[in-house]
Amino acid sequence: MSLPDDFRWGVTDSSLSAEGVAPAADWSRWERDGRVPVSGDGAGFASDYEYDLRLAAALGFLDVRITVEWARIEPSPGTVDTDALESIREILAAASQAGLRPWATLVHSTLPGWFADDERGFADSSSRGGWWARHVDRTAEALEDLVAGWVPIEDPIGLALRGHLLGVRPPGRTDPEAARAAVEGSLEATFEAWRLLRSGKAPVMGVFSAPSVFAAASRNGAGGSQAGPQAERQARDQAAHWERVLWDPWLRALADGELAWPWRGPVDRPELAGAFDLVGLAADHPVAVDASGAAGPYPPDARIDASNCAPLPEELGVALRRVHDRLGDQDLMVAGWGVSTTDDDWRDELLHDVVAQVESAVTDGVPVVGLFHDGLLDGYTTAGWGSIPGFSGPRGLVTRDRRLKESGRWLSERITGRPPAGSLS
Numbered sequence: 001m002s003l004p005d006d007f008r009w010g011v012t013d014s015s016l017s018a019e020g021v022a023p024a025a026d027w028s029r030w031e032r033d034g035r036v037p038v039s040g041d042g043a044g045f046a047s048d049y050e051y052d053l054r055l056a057a058a059l060g061f062l063d064v065r066i067t068v069e070w071a072r073i074e075p076s077p078g079t080v081d082t083d084a085l086e087s088i089r090e091i092l093a094a095a096s097q098a099g100l101r102p103w104a105t106l107v108h109s110t111l112p113g114w115f116a117d118d119e120r121g122f123a124d125s126s127s128r129g130g131w132w133a134r135h136v137d138r139t140a141e142a143l144e145d146l147v148a149g150w151v152p153i154e155d156p157i158g159l160a161l162r163g164h165l166l167g168v169r170p171p172g173r174t175d176p177e178a179a180r181a182a183v184e185g186s187l188e189a190t191f192e193a194w195r196l197l198r199s200g201k202a203p204v205m206g207v208f209s210a211p212s213v214f215a216a217a218s219r220n221g222a223g224g225s226q227a228g229p230q231a232e233r234q235a236r237d238q239a240a241h242w243e244r245v246l247w248d249p250w251l252r253a254l255a256d257g258e259l260a261w262p263w264r265g266p267v268d269r270p271e272l273a274g275a276f277d278l279v280g281l282a283a284d285h286p287v288a289v290d291a292s293g294a295a296g297p298y299p300p301d302a303r304i305d306a307s308n309c310a311p312l313p314e315e316l317g318v319a320l321r322r323v324h325d326r327l328g329d330q331d332l333m334v335a336g337w338g339v340s341t342t343d344d345d346w347r348d349e350l351l352h353d354v355v356a357q358v359e360s361a362v363t364d365g366v367p368v369v370g371l372f373h374d375g376l377l378d379g380y381t382t383a384g385w386g387s388i389p390g391f392s393g394p395r396g397l398v399t400r401d402r403r404l405k406e407s408g409r410w411l412s413e414r415i416t417g418r419p420p421a422g423s424l425s
Contacts, residue, residue, distance in 0.1 A: 003362055008101075008370025009415045010063030011056055011397075012336050014108040014154070017379035018045035018067070024075035025110040026117070026170035027382075035172075037390035043379030043400055049091050053098040055398065056376055059408065060415035064095055065103040065151060065335075065372055068139055071112040077119070077131070085142050092146040101148035103205070106139060106193060108154040109169070109382055116170060122160070122185035123178070128192055136193045140200060150204045151335070152193030155282050156186035157246060158209040166295075169382060180263055187249055187259075194275055203277035207335040208250050210281040210319040212312075214298045215239040216290035234291035242289050254279065255326040278369065279327060280335025283319040285309040306340040306393025307381065313353035317361055324366040331369045334358060338374035340381055340393030348407040355414060373397060373411065 020042040021028045030036045045052055056064055072084040095102035111121060119127040136152070153159065159169075160182035167174045190206060197204045215235035244262040252260045257273030260266040288298035302310035316337065323332060337354055339347050355371070362368050378394035394400075397408030404412075404420065412420045 003359055006369075008063050008333070009061050010065065010101075010103075010370060010372040011061050011374075011376035012065035012103075012105070012372040013043070013045070013067070013375035013377060013379060014105075014110070014382075015067035015069040015072075016042065016109045017375060017381060017395075018043050018377065020046075020380065021110065022069050022071035022075070024112055024114070025069070025071035026113045027110045028071075029113055030170055030172075037380075037388075039380040043375075043377035043396070045377065045379075048402075050094050050098075051402070052377065053091075053095050053100060055402070057098040057100050059397075059404075059412040059420060061100065061376075063101045063103060063148070063370065063372065064376075065105050066091060066095065067105045067108040068143065069110070070107060070115070070135055071110060073139065074112060074135060077114055080138065089143065089146060092143060096146065102146065103149040103151055104139070104143055104147045105151040105154055105207075106136065107152070107159070109159075111170075113170075116163075121182065122156075122189040123181040124185065125188075128185060128189045132189050133192060133196060136196045140197055144200050144202065147202050149202050149278075150193075150197045150200075151207050151280070152197070152204070153186060153190045154207050154336070155209040156190045157183050157249065158282075160186040161245075180261070183245065183249070184261065187253075190250075191253070191272060191275060198277075205278040205280045205333060205335065206250070206254075206276040207280035207282060209246060210283045210323065211246065212286040212298075212315045212318055213239050213243045213246065214286060214288045216288040216296065216298075217300060231291040235289065238291060238293045239289045241293070242287065242295070251323065251326055254330070274330070278331045278333050279323065280333040280372075281316075281319055281323065282336045282374075283316045283334070284337055284339065284374075285311050286315045303346075306342075309340075311339045311350050313350055313357050316354060317357035320358070320361045320366050320368055321364070324361075329367060331367050333369055334371040336372050336374040338395040340395050342392075342394060344405045344407050347405070348410055351407050351411060355411075377402075 020039040031038050068088050074080055092102045115131055122128055162169045163171055164173045164182040165179035194204050241262055248260045252258055253272040254275055257270035258266045259269050286298040287295050289295050297304045297310035304310050339350055358368055358371055375396050377398050378396035378400045381393050382389045398404055409420055
């Protein structure tokens with residue numbers, strides 16, 4: 001099997017992973033309070049970006065997603081750091097000079113602390129229509145001559161759930177009511193950014209988490225007794241609920257022009273049908289949900305990575321076909337695939353399977369136009385399902401001291417048709 005010559009191979013990293021936390025970001029407070037390990041300079045991208053971007057191009061990548069860290073651009077309400085804006089312009093220009101097409105991601109993992117805390121973040125409609133909209137407009141005006149594409153918010157529903165229900169990122173809440181408001185607000189913010197950015201020349205890609213959701217198998221109770229059919233039914237109900245939360249809101253909006261939430265009736269939003277030039281899927285792993293609603297890896301006996309997830313490449317193929325069935329000819333992108341592990345042989349094996357899944361989908365007529373690997377460099381990783389963030393679960397094709405891994409070597413050869421140059425070893 002093969003992919004078209006114009007298939008877009010790319011890499012992506014969050015700002016937190018690549019260059020460490022911004023002092024004004026919500027994650028920075030957690031680091032100062034000792035709740036999470038210190039990110040330092042992340043993968044060192046801020047100082048080595050020219051080399052790193054040339055390296056990405058030499059490996060055969062054509063596209064790169066770069067986070068425009070809001071907390072650096074606007075460290076306090078209404079205060080724009082012009083030096084930070086100039087720095088991101090220099091990075092984007094360096095990407096173009098290296099022969100890459102730079103995509104600007106406006107939110108990836110972190111938010112300004114003042115926005116998330118004092119202004120109630122995306123859950124507050126006035127903050128979305130005010131602070132967020134002004135940031136989107138300002139960033140577009142400052143960078144539109146340099147970007148090849150835009151991504152408003154990386155995985156908006158997942159961002160809200162991790163902060164307000166799972167408690168693994170700021171503000172660290174486990175409040176279902178707050179999570180509902182945050183989920184709705186994050187998705188609305190994504191659509192608002194699309195509305196503001198679509199008038200420009202660069203395409204806008206919506207990026208959504210697309211995991212398969214399974215009911216966790218019943219476990220033996222005390223004394224070896226079975227959990228029973230009631231627990232199995234509850235697990236199925238919980239899995240169906242999570243499915244509706246993670247999939248229905250964005251997919252039904254794009255396909256049918258209506259916003260649907262499990263906690264209230266659907267709302268007609270015809271202007272959202274066909275939104276985005278590309279739809280990006282982040283589908284690293286499936287999810288299992290038990291009778292209590294707690295999420296974990298699937299299958300339960302599968303090998304898990306450092307983020308406590310079990311990568312299963314065939315589920316990426318399932319997700320691509322599922323979205324294609326609903327959205328028809330809409331161009332799709334694998335917007336981020338990666339695995340958090342020190343075992344590069346395992347990464348290499350999984351990567352072979354992921355590329356094979358994409359090839360199979362394209363052969364079957366699914367319009368997958370590109371794949372971004374997450375990430376290029378080993379950097380700082382945030383928490384997954386109950387895991388600990390830090391540097392113990394590297395995701396890159398290249399180490400922090402800029403040594404090419406075998407997985408990176410294989411992918412480079414798959415892209416270019418030749419082994420990478422000896423100087424890349």
